[in-house]
Amino acid sequence: MTHMHVAGSIHADVSSAAPVWLDRPTDANALVDGLWSGTTVRGPGGEMHVGGLPVSDILAQAGSPVYVIDEIDFRGRALTWAQAFAGWKVYYAGKSFLSGTIARWVFEEGLNLDVCSLGELTVALRAGFDPARIGLHGNNKSEDLLRVALQSGVGRIIIDSADEIARLERLGSELGVRPDVLIRVTTGVEAHTHEYIATAHEDQKFGFSIAGGQALVALVRCQGSAHLNLVGLHSHIGSQIFDTNGFEVAARRTLRLMSQFKEATGVTLPELDLGGGFGIAYTIDDSPATPADLAHGLSEIIEHECRAFGLDKPMLSLEPGRAISGPPGTALYTVGTIKDVELGGGQSRRYISVDGGMSDNIRPALYAAEYSAVVAGRVTDAPPTLSRVVGLHCEGGDILVRDVFLPGDVRIGDVIAVPAAGAYSRSMASNYNHTPRPAVVGVRDGKVSVILRRETLDDLLALDAGLD
Numbered sequence: 001m002t003h004m005h006v007a008g009s010i011h012a013d014v015s016s017a018a019p020v021w022l023d024r025p026t027d028a029n030a031l032v033d034g035l036w037s038g039t040t041v042r043g044p045g046g047e048m049h050v051g052g053l054p055v056s057d058i059l060a061q062a063g064s065p066v067y068v069i070d071e072i073d074f075r076g077r078a079l080t081w082a083q084a085f086a087g088w089k090v091y092y093a094g095k096s097f098l099s100g101t102i103a104r105w106v107f108e109e110g111l112n113l114d115v116c117s118l119g120e121l122t123v124a125l126r127a128g129f130d131p132a133r134i135g136l137h138g139n140n141k142s143e144d145l146l147r148v149a150l151q152s153g154v155g156r157i158i159i160d161s162a163d164e165i166a167r168l169e170r171l172g173s174e175l176g177v178r179p180d181v182l183i184r185v186t187t188g189v190e191a192h193t194h195e196y197i198a199t200a201h202e203d204q205k206f207g208f209s210i211a212g213g214q215a216l217v218a219l220v221r222c223q224g225s226a227h228l229n230l231v232g233l234h235s236h237i238g239s240q241i242f243d244t245n246g247f248e249v250a251a252r253r254t255l256r257l258m259s260q261f262k263e264a265t266g267v268t269l270p271e272l273d274l275g276g277g278f279g280i281a282y283t284i285d286d287s288p289a290t291p292a293d294l295a296h297g298l299s300e301i302i303e304h305e306c307r308a309f310g311l312d313k314p315m316l317s318l319e320p321g322r323a324i325s326g327p328p329g330t331a332l333y334t335v336g337t338i339k340d341v342e343l344g345g346g347q348s349r350r351y352i353s354v355d356g357g358m359s360d361n362i363r364p365a366l367y368a369a370e371y372s373a374v375v376a377g378r379v380t381d382a383p384p385t386l387s388r389v390v391g392l393h394c395e396g397g398d399i400l401v402r403d404v405f406l407p408g409d410v411r412i413g414d415v416i417a418v419p420a421a422g423a424y425s426r427s428m429a430s431n432y433n434h435t436p437r438p439a440v441v442g443v444r445d446g447k448v449s450v451i452l453r454r455e456t457l458d459d460l461l462a463l464d465a466g467l468d
């Protein structure tokens with residue numbers, strides 16, 4: 001996953017060949033099945049439409065760059081997860097993308113919500129999300145955050161450290177409340193994903209280690225607490241995971257711990273949360289399982305492991321984020337400059353610079369995440385040309401789409417659309433190079449609605465105490 005270049009005068013990846021997974025398409029205009037939100041189509045003249053609107057209309061109303069969320073698609077995915085996992089509690093992972101509107105959609109589709117900061121919790125509460133349906137995460141929850149959570153009555157707190165146990169006990173005693181808590185455990189599962197999004201191997205910051213014995217100690221301590229109501233275990237093994245193998249090992253290890261806890265205390269823990277991490281298609285190389293198949297696979301795994309340990313099946317929950325918020329999102333950018341860069345040996349690479357970049361989508365720079373793209377405003381017969389879509393920032397790694405075949409006649413002013421951009425892009429956005437963050441709009445039935453307004457330069461300048 002790490003892209004390195006050889007030392008020397010050409011500071012780029014010197015191979016101009018496409019990566020092995022990327023075939024030259026016969027038609028670079030095609031919207032490949034499975035990559036685009038449900039209402040995304042090419043209209044009669046070839047222009048891309050989302051939510052019943054041509055992209056030119058969306059841009060005229062919302063400006064460029066902009067993140068477009070297909071409401072029907074978002075709600076449909078949320079509901080599909082809830083229905084596929086009927087009998088489970090499904091928590092939408094708000095870190096993938098949260099706003100007042102999104103919280104309301106999630107609530108209306110009947111899901112619960114996972115938040116992990118004071119900001120996310122405040123958005124959820126201000127949006128009117130039932131606190132009893134909120135789960136609170138975080139490896140360093142501040143006293144302020146825990147106070148708000150306890151006072152508002154959040155449904156569950158997922159404890160991540162011994163310090164947090166002490167902090168929660170003190171606050172629970174002070175406020176006269178006894179929250180439901182789960183212990184986040186580290187299962188030691190090596191999820192086959194990027195190191196920074198794998199979260200259950202031993203050497204990282206989250207959770208209590210099962211192998212090291214800290215998880216059992218934490219469980220026993222919480223069980224004995226007058227101020228905490230221990231309800232279960234939580235495990236999250238990483239993100240962008242495509243098979244159930246990692247979950248199988250995690251389920252086995254967490255259920256074994258439950259059975260050890262039962263032996264030690266006589267108490268059967270009633271709940272198990274398997275976290276999120278279900279992969280989505282960013283490129284033609286990704287083929288995610290359907291929620292129904294996952295539900296079937298995970299249920300079988302849990303039933304089998306429960307039988308093996310002689311445990312009653314616990315109440316199960318999970319926390320999909322990107323699988324709900326990623327595919328409904330499309331990023332629209334406008335092309336500003338085009339450059340064919342000589343790589344030596346007669347090879348060159350086409351760099352297409354757009355009006356956004358790593359400030360609105362850090363994932364390619366952070367995790368070497370791959371994306372795809374098309375020219376959205378028109379179709380053309382120009383031959384597919386291997387291209388790289390880059391941003392406007394002062395970093396060589398400011399890449400949005402590392403390798404993609406775009407039509408050879410891409411020109412200034414063309415609209416570039418990037419699919420599966422709804423998760424961990426705008427939610428991880430920064431103001432690098434004093435760049436205001438783009439708007440997020442919802443589209444549905446031919447109408448645009450603002451989800452997050454575009455940040456302005458004045459918003460940024462207002463923070464600067466050294467300016468008038």
Ligand SMILES: Cc1ncc(COP(=O)(O)O)c(C=O)c1O
Binds near residue numbers: 095320322
């Ligand atoms: C504890 C926890 N739950 C759920 C998620 C959501 O993961 P994803 O969006 O990949 O489903 C994350 C992501 O980091 C997480 O840390």
